Amino acid sequence: MRRKTLTICEICGGSQPSGTADFLVFHCLTFCSPGCLDDYRAADDVRRAEKEAPRATLSKSPRPRAA
Ligand SMILES: [Zn+2]
Numbered sequence: 001m002r003r004k005t006l007t008i009c010e011i012c013g014g015s016q017p018s019g020t021a022d023f024l025v026f027h028c029l030t031f032c033s034p035g036c037l038d039d040y041r042a043a044d045d046v047r048r049a050e051k052e053a054p055r056a057t058l059s060k061s062p063r064p065r066a067a
Contacts, residue, residue, distance in 0.1 A: 007030050011036035024036075
């Protein structure tokens with residue numbers, strides 16, 4: 001019995017590469033397109049920044065939009 005490894009994108013769950021010839025691998029995670037990889041990177045950056053400086057992130061209250 002041969003077991004077929006199914007590759008699934010970490011972000012959108014797609015099982016086929018889109019926008020690339022092959023899946024992209026980043027930190028042992030798989031992404032179907034540069035866009036999905038960017039999404040993960042952005043989320044990872046935010047998570048890391050919050051971990052490193054949670055107070056700095058929290059103390060920065062978002063300003064109300066001024067037009
Ligand atoms: Zn994807």
